[in-house]
Amino acid sequence: MTRPDDSAAPVCPMRRTPLHDRTFADDPDGVYESLRAEGPLADVELAPGVPATLVLDYDTALSVLRDPARFPKDSRVWQRTVPQDSPVVAMMMYRDNVLFQDGPEHDRLREAITDALGRVDSFTLRRYVRESAESLIRDFAPKGEADLLNDYARILPLLVLTKLFGSPPEITSRMVDAITALWDGVDTERANLELGSCVAEVVALRREHPAADVTTWLLEHEAGLDDEEMIQQLVVLMGAGAEPMQNLVANALRLWLSDERFAGNLSGGRLPVEDAIDEVLWQQPPLANYAITFPPQEVELAGRVLPAHQPVVIGIAAANNDPALCSARRDGNRAHLAWSAGAHTCPARGTARMIASVAMETVLDTLPDMDLAVPVERLEWRTGPFHRALTALPVHFPPVPVSDRDEEATGGSDSWSTLPARTQWTRQGVTSTRRRRSSADVDRLPGWNSLVEWLRGR
Template sequence: MTPTDPLGQDHVHPPEGRQQPMPPPGCPAHDGVTRLYVPEFAADPNAVYESLRAQGPVAPVEIAPGVPATLVTSYATALEVLRDPRNFPKDPRRWQQTIPADSPVLPMLMYRENCLFTDGELHRRLRSALNDGLSGVDSGTLRGYVERGAATLIDEFAPVGEADLLTQYGRLLPILVFDQMFNTPPHLSERLTKALGTIFEGVAADAEQANTELVLCTVELVEMRRAEPGRDIVSWLIAHPAELTQEELLSTIMLLVAAGIEPTQNLIANVLRLLLSDDRFAGGLTGGSVSVDDALVEILWTDPPMANYATTHPIHDVYLAGGVRIPGDRPVLISLAAANADPALSSARASGNRAHLAWSAGPHVCPAQSQAMTIAAVAVETLLDRLPDLELAVPVDDLTWRPGPFHRALNALPVRFPAVRPSAQTDENPGDNRWNVSPAPTSSTPQAPTSKERPGSSGSGEPRRWLNSLVRWWRGL
């Protein structure tokens, strides 16, 4: 008898007598190997997930040339794996010994002494320090960081009437926010984020050098904060009662930077793409009917910024409910995107339902999800307040996606709009807003003044001058 999963679907082997169709040339799975790092996968990942789902709740994939992995596409199976650290530990060092040092995916999957790659008591100690560091920045302060950064960036392109909201806004805003949270000087910020961009691609030949650069920048930042501690996350981690070792400290900071910048910029850009291309959100004759907060939740279901991750490393074969076999000694990636699209969840994806796996689940659920949601929500609301007549400059189907096995990331998001003056003048008369911005704070937009009530955040002052300087540095001016 062919084993089935808890949802009653055949898996492991196709039904007897039925041959799986051979994908056409150019497909990520043309020769029987499904590659998650090629441009064809990035162009239409949902078609690949559907094909893999036909094999059962788990399927073999390749995440880099010659690097096999197991991808979980079932929601129920994903929860089973994520909630079982005994059979699915996070420590990758056994597998890591079998991978070339220059493998492009190694910087994303290699062992680091932080809470992402540890279990048990060590995980709890490291996570407590990370949680306490994040809690040092209250929601009102965080909103202020986002609003100041957003105003600085919008002022740069608002008078022009066109922009790329990825490179000129979504990509830079999380950097500005984290630079304030970490008290990072501009020269280190540039090096850190360029290294992270290379690492997340998972396909670049210079990933090993990018990882080295990430470590060197983090060491320099820590030494600066040891010499001059301040009211920032790095200084708080250094002084935390958990007494992190130098390696634990460096690894925790790298985790915060990596998890806070790249996924957040993708979340901002993906939400803006949805808002600008879906009549439920944009205006028109009937007006928008769904809030920005609802758009955020929908993107976390349909296009989570980290599409395939939450990696574990079983050291032996594991059999799950229904006889599902997961081989040992190869990475197990949860397809957060595919699990969210599981046909068994058709009724669960109702508006406002937050049971998605965009933040993972179990003991390693993302500790910074509320901060990421705040940054994304305030970023989108501030932009739509200032530029209510935004529209895509190209058809939505012409937008392209960056290749890579882990993320869901646009290449660009070109828009046009009526040119407006810098914020010091436009705040006097914001005009009508055709966007249905959340009428009241929700879990992703904590109680605090809205972006329309920010008399000091867009005016002059030392924080704004510092942000202007940082933006000029990034522009090479």
Template structure:
């Protein structure tokens, strides 16, 4: 048993928290996306845990209290991460084609594993991430950011999500895992559909699966100095299926959330008087802006799904064995029980990267990429400003992420010296990633799929459309 009061406290008789009859609040659609804080305030009336609907017919409990969230995240002896324990799904109450399945369905990866299985898979990930030189990664990110800025700088206007924040992490992770830059457009289309949790989620899941299959098959045949090859050569001896799913986890977690972090931070910088005006003359730093976004507008608003191993009380609410318990990282961070001092700049006790044994292992790299993206934009385009009032910006619907639909800006056009050449992608892998031995190539479990027609997003962007 745990001594955490949030896990054992029981309300007095007659308290509404004893009941489980409150109507679940939907976390999908434009109403929630427009003002999640209003929804969280409503949910808090039921205590630190409340019933929600993640998609039509998909019910869960949402943890909105900071200390209750820590109780879940730090109690693997009471809560499992394995979706095979999801009772409603196993009993057919949740359809297998539900739009949340791509984000919640079981995969043999570190995110959905417990105990020794989790330790083994996570060790392969952390050891491989440790091979990346952060100083060289910064340099690569800077060059990548400059390449993107060069594309829109002469126009005096840009859509910073489609042309910058939404592309930079994809280029970096695509290259880090050993694929060419031209493969990044497949990630754009697949991940956008998956994270939105809408009608296209199943298609996005399939697209992403094919992308990763191609990646693993390529690296089995031609290993190199990249994350994929390092995972293959790790002493944990990952199977082909495990390789597919570790890469799926790392790429998905390293792209869409980082895109959202960059976009949300740029929105804050451009709209808040503490930062706005002339960005270089703002009174608060980029680090402060990132801290504030990670506290108040984290890129993954609700996730960290857990399943009680047995019936348990959490903050006075009865949780049933096998029901999804979703931690609202955004609501926990804005819990009124926290003092303002907790959320001040420099305090990184937020839950944006989760906590406990499943804390994000790439949080430092994510923050580095986001900081570089903002620094380079501020440096290169110092008079950038929003092209529309901030209250006209819209948020993408979905129960999990916190992401803008667009971020249009304008600025004084900048002339680019095209004679200097574009060296952003000429950096050899050995210049920024320490070498590693790779395993002997072996055939993949299944044949490499035929080459498919690429999505046009990056091609159009590259041509300046």
């Protein structure tokens, strides 16, 4: 290949900084700062024996994300060059979904997803998220202590996925366990098979029994998705709705409870919950490094020539905290890269923000005297090259007993059963799908009680 710029230096073999170890999990900002000495690009290792180029600079990151011709998403050639048992393969392997496609095929799949998500009524979803959150809080409020990650932030997205995608609770719980294992790089081959199996069950169920949910609307879309395409689109949608969502909620609650700028402002009318979410999306986004591309040939970037097919990973947290942007992250600026950018910008970012906002507002309003149970510096982060994820978020607060009136209103200890049994999810006036379902009410899923039992460890 003729190099486009004689000043561009080829990549030289050198020691690569691991992003999968405890050092990075404990102090990613310190690692990013050290890597900046190399310039806007750094040589990193995603897993043992898996090299990559990490983009640290905001403008350089945008140039990659907005140039799919030079930096496409197709990872199939790369897959043949790495051990198939590598813990990161499952999160980077090619799938026939919107995340790994470019051009017209990407546009076809994205239109189907955007149209299906657009049929969800945001007011009904907001109410469902709030009532689900209240149900979770009622279980631990009388105890005076909780783990807001495992008792709250991890379970709430599970409830939302169950309703949005028409997935029976027992399938959703298996699915979320598989997604978590994939992000952690633990037994990924089994987790990948389990995830595919779960999603296939949901697709088969909704083909036979259509309902007013995102899965059915995707099946009915004029794009004509076949079963394999359906499975792969739901894999990326549910993956994005589980692990990153729980991390966004938990990381924002951690910030709220540890930063005096946010303490005590919930009733002050200054939208501190939104401010906390914005701060996290800038500084500690739930995906610290992702938006991976695979240049099909040698390519010049920021004065260097990168090898063909080697992953180019966007350091989302690093780019967001580019020293050149220090003055930009103020006054509600939302130009961060937490939702990616360009053609692959997250199509559900508005829905994700709303879910996170409601989750935070509900628990902070219900338990206003809540504090961290340990010093913030003692909270532990999970290892892994992609996510920014806590292992736990322990808190304590004055116990809040469930009154008889609350018990009567919510159906007692099985308060889950009182969540809306008949809900209209369809947004009126959306006409982009081929076969429009009516805004029929959705009956509560028959497996709901099994989810209650799973959540309570029975």
